[in-house]
Amino acid sequence: MLLSMLGLEHTIVPISLPDREQKTPAHLARNPLGTLPVLEDGEAVIYDSQAILVYLAAKHGGAAWLPTDPIGLATISQWLSFATNEIWNGPAIARACLRFKRDVDLDRAQVAGRTALAVMDAHLSTHDWLALDRPTIADIACYPYAALAEEGEISLAPYGALNAWFKRIEALPGYVSMPGLG
Protein backbone atom coordinates (compact mmCIF):
# COMPACT_ATOMS: atom_id res chain seq x y z
CA MET A 1 0.00 0.00 0.00
CA LEU A 2 2.79 2.46 0.80
CA LEU A 3 4.49 1.68 -2.53
CA SER A 4 1.25 2.69 -4.20
CA MET A 5 0.69 5.77 -2.04
CA LEU A 6 4.23 6.96 -2.80
CA GLY A 7 3.74 6.25 -6.50
CA LEU A 8 6.71 3.87 -6.66
CA GLU A 9 6.99 1.37 -9.48
CA HIS A 10 7.32 -2.17 -8.23
CA THR A 11 6.85 -5.79 -9.22
CA ILE A 12 5.04 -8.17 -6.87
CA VAL A 13 6.62 -11.65 -6.85
CA PRO A 14 4.31 -14.29 -5.33
CA ILE A 15 5.75 -16.74 -2.81
CA SER A 16 3.46 -19.69 -2.12
CA LEU A 17 2.87 -20.24 1.60
CA PRO A 18 0.95 -23.54 1.07
CA ASP A 19 4.01 -24.82 -0.84
CA ARG A 20 6.29 -23.53 1.96
CA GLU A 21 8.28 -21.45 -0.55
CA GLN A 22 8.98 -19.00 2.31
CA LYS A 23 11.23 -21.67 3.89
CA THR A 24 13.34 -22.50 0.82
CA PRO A 25 17.09 -21.76 0.95
CA ALA A 26 16.57 -19.03 -1.67
CA HIS A 27 14.05 -17.23 0.52
CA LEU A 28 15.89 -17.84 3.78
CA ALA A 29 18.88 -16.11 2.16
CA ARG A 30 16.66 -13.03 1.80
CA ASN A 31 15.12 -13.38 5.24
CA PRO A 32 16.43 -15.76 7.91
CA LEU A 33 13.02 -15.68 9.61
CA GLY A 34 11.40 -17.27 6.56
CA THR A 35 8.52 -14.80 6.55
CA LEU A 36 6.86 -12.47 4.07
CA PRO A 37 6.98 -9.79 2.79
CA VAL A 38 10.52 -9.00 1.68
CA LEU A 39 11.46 -5.87 -0.28
CA GLU A 40 14.30 -6.01 -2.81
CA ASP A 41 15.56 -2.62 -4.03
CA GLY A 42 18.82 -2.96 -5.91
CA GLU A 43 21.33 -4.36 -3.42
CA ALA A 44 19.06 -3.70 -0.46
CA VAL A 45 17.02 -6.62 0.87
CA ILE A 46 14.67 -5.67 3.72
CA TYR A 47 12.38 -8.08 5.55
CA ASP A 48 9.76 -7.36 8.23
CA SER A 49 6.68 -5.33 7.31
CA GLN A 50 7.50 -2.51 9.71
CA ALA A 51 11.14 -2.25 8.57
CA ILE A 52 9.97 -2.11 4.95
CA LEU A 53 7.67 0.80 5.81
CA VAL A 54 10.56 2.57 7.57
CA TYR A 55 12.83 2.00 4.57
CA LEU A 56 10.34 3.25 1.99
CA ALA A 57 9.33 6.25 4.07
CA ALA A 58 12.93 7.23 4.87
CA LYS A 59 14.04 6.82 1.26
CA HIS A 60 11.02 8.12 -0.65
CA GLY A 61 8.39 9.50 1.71
CA GLY A 62 10.25 12.13 3.68
CA ALA A 63 9.14 13.63 6.96
CA ALA A 64 5.48 13.54 5.87
CA TRP A 65 5.42 9.78 6.44
CA LEU A 66 8.26 9.37 8.95
CA PRO A 67 9.49 12.44 10.84
CA THR A 68 13.02 12.66 12.18
CA ASP A 69 12.39 14.52 15.45
CA PRO A 70 12.69 12.34 18.57
CA ILE A 71 9.05 12.56 19.69
CA GLY A 72 7.60 12.00 16.24
CA LEU A 73 9.91 9.08 15.57
CA ALA A 74 9.20 7.54 18.98
CA THR A 75 5.43 7.95 18.66
CA ILE A 76 5.52 6.17 15.32
CA SER A 77 7.73 3.47 16.84
CA GLN A 78 5.10 2.88 19.54
CA TRP A 79 2.55 2.05 16.87
CA LEU A 80 4.98 -0.05 14.83
CA SER A 81 5.52 -2.16 17.96
CA PHE A 82 1.74 -2.23 18.44
CA ALA A 83 1.35 -3.62 14.91
CA THR A 84 4.07 -6.21 15.53
CA ASN A 85 2.79 -7.33 18.93
CA GLU A 86 -0.81 -6.44 19.77
CA ILE A 87 -2.23 -6.55 16.24
CA TRP A 88 -0.19 -9.54 15.10
CA ASN A 89 -0.92 -11.60 18.21
CA GLY A 90 -4.57 -10.52 18.17
CA PRO A 91 -6.61 -10.08 14.98
CA ALA A 92 -3.89 -11.24 12.59
CA ILE A 93 -3.30 -14.57 14.33
CA ALA A 94 -7.04 -15.14 14.85
CA ARG A 95 -7.54 -14.65 11.11
CA ALA A 96 -4.59 -16.92 10.27
CA CYS A 97 -6.18 -19.61 12.45
CA LEU A 98 -9.62 -19.43 10.85
CA ARG A 99 -8.58 -18.74 7.25
CA PHE A 100 -5.32 -20.69 7.00
CA LYS A 101 -5.68 -23.25 9.83
CA ARG A 102 -2.64 -21.89 11.63
CA ASP A 103 -2.13 -23.77 14.89
CA VAL A 104 -2.70 -21.11 17.57
CA ASP A 105 -4.84 -20.52 20.64
CA LEU A 106 -7.84 -18.89 18.96
CA ASP A 107 -9.57 -17.83 22.18
CA ARG A 108 -6.46 -16.08 23.41
CA ALA A 109 -5.96 -14.32 20.07
CA GLN A 110 -9.56 -13.12 19.98
CA VAL A 111 -9.38 -11.78 23.55
CA ALA A 112 -6.07 -10.04 22.79
CA GLY A 113 -7.55 -8.75 19.54
CA ARG A 114 -10.55 -7.15 21.24
CA THR A 115 -8.24 -5.46 23.74
CA ALA A 116 -6.03 -4.11 20.94
CA LEU A 117 -8.97 -2.83 18.89
CA ALA A 118 -10.45 -1.14 21.97
CA VAL A 119 -7.14 0.66 22.61
CA MET A 120 -7.07 1.89 19.01
CA ASP A 121 -10.74 2.92 19.15
CA ALA A 122 -10.24 4.93 22.35
CA HIS A 123 -7.20 6.67 20.87
CA LEU A 124 -8.97 7.40 17.58
CA SER A 125 -11.97 8.87 19.38
CA THR A 126 -9.78 11.94 20.01
CA HIS A 127 -7.28 11.68 17.12
CA ASP A 128 -7.77 11.48 13.35
CA TRP A 129 -4.60 9.43 12.85
CA LEU A 130 -2.66 7.12 15.13
CA ALA A 131 0.69 8.84 15.64
CA LEU A 132 0.63 12.41 14.33
CA ASP A 133 -1.84 14.93 12.91
CA ARG A 134 -1.54 13.30 9.47
CA PRO A 135 -1.33 9.77 8.08
CA THR A 136 2.04 8.16 8.65
CA ILE A 137 3.50 4.68 8.42
CA ALA A 138 1.96 4.05 11.86
CA ASP A 139 -1.47 4.04 10.22
CA ILE A 140 -0.32 1.91 7.29
CA ALA A 141 1.24 -0.62 9.68
CA CYS A 142 -1.84 -1.01 11.86
CA TYR A 143 -4.61 -0.81 9.27
CA PRO A 144 -4.72 -4.13 7.38
CA TYR A 145 -5.09 -6.71 10.15
CA ALA A 146 -7.29 -4.38 12.21
CA ALA A 147 -9.61 -3.92 9.24
CA LEU A 148 -9.60 -7.68 8.56
CA ALA A 149 -10.47 -8.58 12.18
CA GLU A 150 -13.86 -10.05 11.28
CA GLU A 151 -12.10 -12.77 9.28
CA GLY A 152 -10.81 -13.85 12.69
CA GLU A 153 -14.38 -13.67 14.05
CA ILE A 154 -13.71 -10.50 16.05
CA SER A 155 -16.62 -8.13 15.52
CA LEU A 156 -15.74 -4.57 14.48
CA ALA A 157 -19.24 -3.31 15.28
CA PRO A 158 -18.40 -1.87 18.74
CA TYR A 159 -15.65 0.42 17.47
CA GLY A 160 -17.10 3.57 15.90
CA ALA A 161 -13.91 5.65 15.89
CA LEU A 162 -11.92 2.74 14.46
CA ASN A 163 -14.41 2.29 11.62
CA ALA A 164 -14.26 6.02 10.84
CA TRP A 165 -10.44 5.78 10.68
CA PHE A 166 -10.71 2.83 8.26
CA LYS A 167 -12.75 5.11 5.97
CA ARG A 168 -10.16 7.89 6.22
CA ILE A 169 -7.40 5.49 5.21
CA GLU A 170 -9.47 4.04 2.38
CA ALA A 171 -9.95 7.59 1.04
CA LEU A 172 -6.21 8.33 0.86
CA PRO A 173 -4.74 8.78 -2.65
CA GLY A 174 -3.12 5.55 -3.77
CA TYR A 175 -5.06 3.31 -1.39
CA VAL A 176 -5.12 -0.28 -2.63
CA SER A 177 -7.69 -2.71 -1.37
CA MET A 178 -7.50 -6.46 -0.94
CA PRO A 179 -10.23 -9.07 -0.45
CA GLY A 180 -12.03 -8.32 2.82
CA LEU A 181 -11.01 -4.64 2.94
CA GLY A 182 -13.03 -1.53 2.06
Next chain:
Amino acid sequence: MLLSMLGLEHTIVPISLPDREQKTPAHLARNPLGTLPVLEDGEAVIYDSQAILVYLAAKHGGAAWLPTDPIGLATISQWLSFATNEIWNGPAIARACLRFKRDVDLDRAQVAGRTALAVMDAHLSTHDWLALDRPTIADIACYPYAALAEEGEISLAPYGALNAWFKRIEALPGYVSMPGLG
Protein backbone atom coordinates in the same frame (compact mmCIF):
# COMPACT_ATOMS: atom_id res chain seq x y z
CA MET B 1 20.77 0.47 30.04
CA LEU B 2 20.80 3.03 27.23
CA LEU B 3 20.23 5.85 29.74
CA SER B 4 23.38 4.67 31.48
CA MET B 5 25.38 4.18 28.27
CA LEU B 6 24.46 7.71 27.14
CA GLY B 7 25.32 9.10 30.58
CA LEU B 8 21.85 10.57 31.11
CA GLU B 9 20.66 11.41 34.60
CA HIS B 10 17.40 9.71 35.45
CA THR B 11 15.22 8.56 38.31
CA ILE B 12 13.77 5.07 38.34
CA VAL B 13 10.20 4.99 39.72
CA PRO B 14 9.08 1.47 40.67
CA ILE B 15 5.63 0.28 39.61
CA SER B 16 4.50 -2.89 41.37
CA LEU B 17 3.31 -5.55 38.94
CA PRO B 18 2.08 -7.90 41.73
CA ASP B 19 -0.08 -5.02 43.00
CA ARG B 20 -1.26 -4.36 39.39
CA GLU B 21 -0.09 -0.74 39.62
CA GLN B 22 0.48 -0.86 35.86
CA LYS B 23 -3.30 -1.00 35.39
CA THR B 24 -4.23 1.98 37.59
CA PRO B 25 -5.88 5.01 35.95
CA ALA B 26 -2.71 7.03 36.68
CA HIS B 27 -0.56 4.59 34.77
CA LEU B 28 -3.08 3.99 31.98
CA ALA B 29 -3.01 7.75 31.41
CA ARG B 30 0.72 7.39 30.70
CA ASN B 31 0.32 4.22 28.65
CA PRO B 32 -3.05 2.90 27.46
CA LEU B 33 -1.53 -0.58 27.10
CA GLY B 34 -0.87 -0.71 30.85
CA THR B 35 2.67 -2.00 30.38
CA LEU B 36 6.14 -1.06 31.56
CA PRO B 37 8.48 0.69 31.07
CA VAL B 38 7.36 4.27 30.45
CA LEU B 39 9.78 7.17 30.01
CA GLU B 40 8.80 10.64 31.19
CA ASP B 41 11.00 13.48 29.93
CA GLY B 42 9.45 16.86 30.58
CA GLU B 43 6.17 16.90 28.63
CA ALA B 44 7.10 13.80 26.65
CA VAL B 45 5.67 10.48 27.81
CA ILE B 46 6.87 7.49 25.78
CA TYR B 47 5.81 3.89 26.35
CA ASP B 48 7.06 0.71 24.65
CA SER B 49 10.66 -0.37 25.20
CA GLN B 50 11.60 -0.04 21.55
CA ALA B 51 10.02 3.41 21.20
CA ILE B 52 11.91 4.55 24.30
CA LEU B 53 15.19 3.39 22.74
CA VAL B 54 14.32 5.25 19.53
CA TYR B 55 13.48 8.41 21.49
CA LEU B 56 16.65 8.38 23.58
CA ALA B 57 18.88 7.57 20.63
CA ALA B 58 17.30 10.21 18.38
CA LYS B 59 17.44 12.87 21.10
CA HIS B 60 20.74 12.07 22.79
CA GLY B 61 22.60 9.31 20.98
CA GLY B 62 22.92 10.57 17.45
CA ALA B 63 23.72 8.48 14.40
CA ALA B 64 26.08 6.29 16.41
CA TRP B 65 23.10 4.58 18.03
CA LEU B 66 20.39 5.22 15.43
CA PRO B 67 21.45 6.23 11.92
CA THR B 68 19.16 8.26 9.67
CA ASP B 69 19.93 6.66 6.30
CA PRO B 70 17.14 4.40 4.97
CA ILE B 71 19.08 1.12 5.06
CA GLY B 72 20.56 1.70 8.51
CA LEU B 73 17.22 2.75 9.92
CA ALA B 74 15.42 -0.20 8.31
CA THR B 75 18.00 -2.72 9.47
CA ILE B 76 17.62 -1.48 13.03
CA SER B 77 13.83 -1.60 12.65
CA GLN B 78 14.08 -5.28 11.64
CA TRP B 79 15.74 -6.06 14.96
CA LEU B 80 13.36 -3.87 16.97
CA SER B 81 10.51 -5.93 15.50
CA PHE B 82 12.50 -9.07 16.31
CA ALA B 83 12.74 -7.95 19.94
CA THR B 84 9.01 -7.15 20.05
CA ASN B 85 7.86 -10.38 18.40
CA GLU B 86 10.38 -13.24 18.34
CA ILE B 87 12.18 -12.43 21.60
CA TRP B 88 9.10 -11.35 23.50
CA ASN B 89 7.00 -14.34 22.41
CA GLY B 90 9.94 -16.70 22.96
CA PRO B 91 12.42 -16.34 25.82
CA ALA B 92 10.69 -13.40 27.53
CA ILE B 93 7.30 -15.11 27.79
CA ALA B 94 8.88 -18.43 28.82
CA ARG B 95 10.68 -16.60 31.63
CA ALA B 96 7.51 -14.73 32.64
CA CYS B 97 5.73 -18.08 32.88
CA LEU B 98 8.36 -19.74 35.06
CA ARG B 99 9.36 -16.75 37.19
CA PHE B 100 6.09 -14.85 37.48
CA LYS B 101 3.50 -17.59 36.75
CA ARG B 102 2.21 -15.77 33.70
CA ASP B 103 -0.51 -17.84 32.02
CA VAL B 104 1.02 -18.77 28.66
CA ASP B 105 1.77 -21.85 26.56
CA LEU B 106 5.27 -22.63 27.88
CA ASP B 107 6.09 -25.30 25.29
CA ARG B 108 5.24 -22.99 22.45
CA ALA B 109 7.29 -20.15 23.96
CA GLN B 110 10.32 -22.40 24.45
CA VAL B 111 10.15 -23.73 20.88
CA ALA B 112 9.78 -20.17 19.53
CA GLY B 113 12.60 -19.06 21.82
CA ARG B 114 15.04 -21.68 20.51
CA THR B 115 14.21 -20.69 16.94
CA ALA B 116 14.80 -17.01 17.73
CA LEU B 117 18.10 -17.64 19.52
CA ALA B 118 19.31 -19.83 16.65
CA VAL B 119 18.56 -17.03 14.17
CA MET B 120 20.54 -14.58 16.29
CA ASP B 121 23.40 -17.05 16.73
CA ALA B 122 23.66 -17.70 12.98
CA HIS B 123 23.68 -13.95 12.28
CA LEU B 124 26.25 -13.25 14.99
CA SER B 125 28.55 -15.98 13.68
CA THR B 126 29.41 -13.54 10.85
CA HIS B 127 28.65 -10.18 12.51
CA ASP B 128 29.93 -8.57 15.71
CA TRP B 129 26.68 -6.63 16.24
CA LEU B 130 23.11 -7.23 15.14
CA ALA B 131 22.35 -4.35 12.79
CA LEU B 132 25.48 -2.39 11.90
CA ASP B 133 29.26 -2.59 12.39
CA ARG B 134 28.90 -1.07 15.87
CA PRO B 135 26.52 -1.43 18.81
CA THR B 136 23.16 0.23 18.22
CA ILE B 137 19.74 0.21 19.85
CA ALA B 138 19.12 -3.06 17.97
CA ASP B 139 21.60 -4.76 20.31
CA ILE B 140 20.20 -3.06 23.40
CA ALA B 141 16.65 -4.10 22.44
CA CYS B 142 17.49 -7.76 21.88
CA TYR B 143 20.02 -8.38 24.64
CA PRO B 144 18.15 -8.62 27.96
CA TYR B 145 15.57 -11.34 27.32
CA ALA B 146 17.98 -13.29 25.11
CA ALA B 147 20.59 -13.28 27.88
CA LEU B 148 17.92 -14.25 30.45
CA ALA B 149 16.66 -17.21 28.37
CA GLU B 150 17.78 -19.81 30.89
CA GLU B 151 15.30 -18.37 33.41
CA GLY B 152 12.72 -19.65 30.94
CA GLU B 153 14.50 -23.03 30.85
CA ILE B 154 15.88 -22.46 27.37
CA SER B 155 19.54 -23.50 27.37
CA LEU B 156 22.03 -20.99 25.97
CA ALA B 157 24.76 -23.63 25.72
CA PRO B 158 24.31 -24.37 21.98
CA TYR B 159 24.86 -20.76 20.89
CA GLY B 160 28.55 -19.86 20.83
CA ALA B 161 28.29 -16.70 18.77
CA LEU B 162 25.38 -15.47 20.85
CA ASN B 163 27.33 -15.96 24.07
CA ALA B 164 30.30 -14.09 22.60
CA TRP B 165 27.97 -11.19 21.71
CA PHE B 166 26.62 -11.14 25.28
CA LYS B 167 30.21 -10.61 26.44
CA ARG B 168 30.76 -7.78 23.97
CA ILE B 169 27.63 -6.01 25.22
CA GLU B 170 28.59 -6.55 28.85
CA ALA B 171 31.96 -4.90 28.11
CA LEU B 172 30.43 -1.69 26.71
CA PRO B 173 30.98 1.48 28.75
CA GLY B 174 27.94 2.17 30.92
CA TYR B 175 26.64 -1.41 30.85
CA VAL B 176 24.33 -2.08 33.80
CA SER B 177 23.60 -5.58 34.93
CA MET B 178 20.54 -7.06 36.59
CA PRO B 179 20.01 -10.34 38.45
CA GLY B 180 20.62 -13.20 36.03
CA LEU B 181 22.78 -11.17 33.63
CA GLY B 182 26.56 -11.07 33.21
